Amino acid sequence: MSEGVEWALHSCLNLTWAPPGEAVTAAKLAAFYSLPAAYLNKHLQALARAGILASTSGPRGGFRLARPPEKITVMDVVTAIEGPEEAFRCTGILAAGPGGRTDVDYRAHCVISQTMAEAELAWRGHLAGRTLADLKATVEQRFPHTPENTRNGFANARA
Amino acid sequence: MSEGVEWALHSCLNLTWAPPGEAVTAAKLAAFYSLPAAYLNKHLQALARAGILASTSGPRGGFRLARPPEKITVMDVVTAIEGPEEAFRCTGILAAGPGGRTDVDYRAHCVISQTMAEAELAWRGHLAGRTLADLKATVEQRFPHTPENTRNGFANARA
DNA sequence: GATGTGCTACTCGGATAGCCTGTGTCCGAGTGGCGACGG
DNA sequence: CCGTCGCCACTCGGACACAGGCTATCCGAGTAGCACATC
Numbered sequence: 001m002s003e004g005v006e007w008a009l010h011s012c013l014n015l016t017w018a019p020p021g022e023a024v025t026a027a028k029l030a031a032f033y034s035l036p037a038a039y040l041n042k043h044l045q046a047l048a049r050a051g052i053l054a055s056t057s058g059p060r061g062g063f064r065l066a067r068p069p070e071k072i073t074v075m076d077v078v079t080a081i082e083g084p085e086e087a088f089r090c091t092g093i094l095a096a097g098p099g100g101r102t103d104v105d106y107r108a109h110c111v112i113s114q115t116m117a118e119a120e121l122a123w124r125g126h127l128a129g130r131t132l133a134d135l136k137a138t139v140e141q142r143f144p145h146t147p148e149n150t151r152n153g154f155a156n157a158r159a
Numbered sequence: 160m161s162e163g164v165e166w167a168l169h170s171c172l173n174l175t176w177a178p179p180g181e182a183v184t185a186a187k188l189a190a191f192y193s194l195p196a197a198y199l200n201k202h203l204q205a206l207a208r209a210g211i212l213a214s215t216s217g218p219r220g221g222f223r224l225a226r227p228p229e230k231i232t233v234m235d236v237v238t239a240i241e242g243p244e245e246a247f248r249c250t251g252i253l254a255a256g257p258g259g260r261t262d263v264d265y266r267a268h269c270v271i272s273q274t275m276a277e278a279e280l281a282w283r284g285h286l287a288g289r290t291l292a293d294l295k296a297t298v299e300q301r302f303p304h305t306p307e308n309t310r311n312g313f314a315n316a317r318a
Numbered sequence: 319g320a321t322g323t324g325c326t327a328c329t330c331g332g333a334t335a336g337c338c339t340g341t342g343t344c345c346g347a348g349t350g351g352c353g354a355c356g357g
Numbered sequence: 358c359c360g361t362c363g364c365c366a367c368t369c370g371g372a373c374a375c376a377g378g379c380t381a382t383c384c385g386a387g388t389a390g391c392a393c394a395t396c
Binding site: 201217 | 379
């Protein structure tokens with residue numbers, strides 16, 4: 001899985017603590033964890049295309065959450081970065097075997113494909129059931145001064 | 160995910176129906192689905208290294224299951240091909256942030272890492288709970304002549 | 319006819335190229351803010 | 358003093374190189390079986 005997923009999740013979570021109605025630049029988000037700003041920007045663009053973030057150009061511009069954290073699941077972020085297609089892609093090689101039909105959808109009939117699809121469904125279900133608001137609440141409970149620290153980090157970061 | 164996983168799973172399942180005590184060559188397994196034999200061989204080697212298959216060189220050689228199908232899970236096969244490391248790899252970027260410690264294992268404390276790990280655990284659990292014997296039984300119930308067809312395919316396949 | 323030996327063909331195993339998806343970087347288009355200028 | 362205009366700096370957005378891993382292939386090491394010569 002792409003490393004950008006981790007960056008995107010942490011960045012979205014940090015945006016949760018940004019001052020309301022204020023946009024944070026990609027440079028500030030990157031400086032938070034010493035990440036390459038231009039590359040993180042690329043991933044943030046993907047999140048914006050997916051409708052998770054809203055982007056603003058020019059001075060005082062940057063990124064902010066397009067929806068309240070309760071409406072953004074971890075699965076949404078992963079899908080925005082990794083793409084919608086599932087990890088295990090059934091190529092239907094059974095069609096090339098003896099007794100194979102080319103007019104049959106083996107994604108639905110092949111037992112192996114079904115098993116992998118079920119497992120992936122369980123994975124997706126876990127991630128779809130966890131929202132940014134859940135993560136935010138958990139972090140704030142464990143580390144109460146995280147919101148303040150994050151805001152200060154944004155304010156002190158140059159660029 | 161690598162396409163070799165699909166090939167490996169189908170090949171292992173086909174080996175389930177091979178005549179007992181008889182080895183099947185990589186060429187025959189590849190001919191079954193018109194796959195490149197040399198490349199499939201590479202994946203079968205990985206399965207052999209993982210102790211899932213037993214390989215024999217020379218004439219009358221080939222591959223056979225190293226354990227009864229009840230003792231081989233889908234997860235075993237996936238791990239043998241894809242490697243043991245988990246898909247989401249927490250790089251601990253929190254350590255580079257404000258208040259980050261380099262002596263803390265963020266794979267255990269970072270909420271994002273935990274969430275991804277739980278989801279992946281669900282995925283692995285599903286695959287670890289499904290054995291080759293389960294797949295074999297399901298296929299035989301749906302398509303009763305598959306064992307015979309597979310054996311004939313092995314016999315008729317040249318090379 | 320039985321047996322030992324050398325050869326042959328066959329199969330796995332690892333070493334070797336090619337390609338395609340991330341990874342990382344750069345510069346241009348667009349925009350809001352600020353200062354200067356004029357009324 | 359107030360309004361307008363022009364410039365400028367800032368930010369996203371997409372186009373451009375680089376790398377690592379998956380895909381694909383080939384040839385060599387080892388071995389089981391067979392044919393043949395010999396006893």
